[in-house]
Amino acid sequence: MWSRDRWHEMFYTLSKNKLRTGLSGFTVALGIFIFVLLFGFGNGLKNSFQEFFLDDATNTIWLYPGQTQKPYRGFKAKRRIIFRNDDLTDIQQNFGFYLEYMTPRISRNALVKHGMESNNYSVRGIAPGHQYAEKTIITAGRYINETDLAQRTKYATIGRLVEQDLFKGKSGLGKDIDVGGVSFKVVGVYRDEGGDNEERLIYIPYTTRQQLEKSNDRIDQIILAFRPELGYAGALAFEKKLMAFLRKKHFVAPDDQRGIFVRNVAADFKESQQFASILQLIVTFVGLGTLLAGIIGISNIMVYVVKERTKELGIRKAIGATPKSVVGMILHESVFITTIAGYAGLLAGVGTLALIGKSLEDYFIINPYISTNTAIAATLTLIVFGAIAGYIPARRAAKIKPIIALRDD
Numbered sequence: 543m544w545s546r547d548r549w550h551e552m553f554y555t556l557s558k559n560k561l562r563t564g565l566s567g568f569t570v571a572l573g574i575f576i577f578v579l580l581f582g583f584g585n586g587l588k589n590s591f592q593e594f595f596l597d598d599a600t601n602t603i604w605l606y607p608g609q610t611q612k613p614y615r616g617f618k619a620k621r622r623i624i625f626r627n628d629d630l631t632d633i634q635q636n637f638g639f640y641l642e643y644m645t646p647r648i649s650r651n652a653l654v655k656h657g658m659e660s661n662n663y664s665v666r667g668i669a670p671g672h673q674y675a676e677k678t679i680i681t682a683g684r685y686i687n688e689t690d691l692a693q694r695t696k697y698a699t700i701g702r703l704v705e706q707d708l709f710k711g712k713s714g715l716g717k718d719i720d721v722g723g724v725s726f727k728v729v730g731v732y733r734d735e736g737g738d739n740e741e742r743l744i745y746i747p748y749t750t751r752q753q754l755e756k757s758n759d760r761i762d763q764i765i766l767a768f769r770p771e772l773g774y775a776g777a778l779a780f781e782k783k784l785m786a787f788l789r790k791k792h793f794v795a796p797d798d799q800r801g802i803f804v805r806n807v808a809a810d811f812k813e814s815q816q817f818a819s820i821l822q823l824i825v826t827f828v829g830l831g832t833l834l835a836g837i838i839g840i841s842n843i844m845v846y847v848v849k850e851r852t853k854e855l856g857i858r859k860a861i862g863a864t865p866k867s868v869v870g871m872i873l874h875e876s877v878f879i880t881t882i883a884g885y886a887g888l889l890a891g892v893g894t895l896a897l898i899g900k901s902l903e904d905y906f907i908i909n910p911y912i913s914t915n916t917a918i919a920a921t922l923t924l925i926v927f928g929a930i931a932g933y934i935p936a937r938r939a940a941k942i943k944p945i946i947a948l949r950d951d
Contacts, residue, residue, distance in 0.1 A: 552875050562847060566879045569839040570924060571887030577832040577920055578891025578912050584825030586902060586910030599675050599807070601642070603781055605764040605788070606803040614795040623792050623801055625761040627752075633766065636787060640780045643671030644766040648751045652722035654744065656708040663704060665721055665744045667751030675765045676734065683715045683730035690747040699730035701741035721746070724754060768808075777808040833924060841931040844876060848935035855939050865940035869933065876932025877925065884921040884928075892917065 556563045607623040630646060648667035653660060672678075673685045685699050698719065705714040705728075714728045726746060734740035752758055768780050785804055786796070794801030848855075855868055895910050902910060 548871065548874060551871070552878065555875065556879075562843075562850070563879060566843045566847070567883035567886075569843060570880050570883035570928060571890065573832060573835060573837075573839065574884050574887030574921055574924060575891045575894075577829045578888060578917060579894060580832060581825055581829050581916065581920075582891070582895040582910035582912045583902075583907055584821060584828070585912065586899070586907035588821055589908040589910075590903075599677060599767060601770050601777070602675050602765055602767045602807045603777075603784070604805040604807070605766070605784075606805075607763070608800045608803050610794055610798055610801040612795045612798045614798070615793050617793050623794065625764060627759040627761065629761065629764065629788070629791075632787075632791065633764070633784070637780070637784060640768050640772065640776075642767040642769050643674060644764065645669035645671035645675060646748050646761040646764055647672065648748050648760070648762045650722075650751070654704070654708065654722075655720040656714070656717065659708045659710065661704075661707050663742055663744050665746060665751075667748035668745050669748055671767065672745065672765065675767060676736075676740070678732045678734055680730055680732050682713065683728070685730055685732070686745055686747050691749045694750045694753050695747060696724065696726045696750060697729045697746070698726040699732055699745045700728055701743050702731060702733045703738060703741040704744060705731050707742075774808055774812055777806060781806050781809075829920065833920060837924065837927040837931065841934075844872075844928075844932045845935045848872060848932075848939045852939060852942070856942065859940075859943075865937075868940040869936045872932050872936030872939075873929060876936075877929045880925045880928030884924050888917055888921050 605625070607625050610617070610619055610621045610623065613619050625646070627646075630644060633644065634641065645668050650665050650667075651662060652665045654663050654665075666672075668686060669691060670685060670687050673680075678685065680699075681702065683699070686697065689695070690697050698721065700708075700714060700719070708714060708719065709717065714731060717728050718725050719728060720726075721744065732741075748761070752760070768777055772780060781804060785802065788794075788802055789796055789798070792802065855863075858868060859865075892912065895912070899907075899910050902908075
């Protein structure tokens, strides 16, 4: 069936009918090309969505003081809630079993100077656990540690771009910087995958920040990480108990949602995973629809091809060709065209994704790609259905009697 004569005959037929061959191949290539692009764009959207959540740790709960909306236990509404150091102590004592680490955060803006260089930066008072919450990567020196908290040191860990701005390409490690009129020594430099804004921050001990503000013990927000083995359900239960405790301590009505705000990153991440799954289903259905359109296109062309060659097939049968050899001839051509065009479309699609991938980041499509297995599976699927598309009309034509086929116009 796959003899050398068959190959010579096939190439002769294809070269004699270039337009027909080109249309068949173009339909297949276009189907695979569009499928690869759509699937790649879908994966790029998933990457963008997940990157938004994966910049920070996913086992954290963020607490923000708010303003009460309801009177409660003699306290009026519109009361501003304030977190203090004793909140950290109470949370540690009552929920230590659940905790992996905890850090407060106090954010202030300040004019920062070194020599003749200066700029405005956000300066955050934090504890060592903040490094893990933000997934901060130390590139030189160290992060703020427990000794810094206890001694209220005037040490600072600065972002990569802060170092670049103030020290102009030189190392800032061990140098002094003026932070809002107070001298701090740079003990570390970090980078952050979150982007430029995350690398233009300065971290100092939160106890030092409180001392500079007349030794007050106020905290802007509290970030705590629960043990990963708690899982999603355990994280929600922990959040519920924690919020009940804090509302009771700060005299906030149990149903007052604005007295204390909470953001459970585990819940957000769970929702992001669900969204990603839905997005993957949508992409899959779109891809299958594209492949189906390609299959229908191939089927229509093959029906036309066989119809056009009815008289030729009649002559072949009249001089002794068997139905099996007629079907084999059409099937051979169909598989050959579908395979060559399919992989041409595959290469074109993958090449296009690689070429335009970085330019799509402004449209929230990051690193669009399609896995090798998915691309090959889609191409093989189209080849199989291309063979079936050629087999069905060829088998029908092979059953036509030679005398009837020769009369076909």
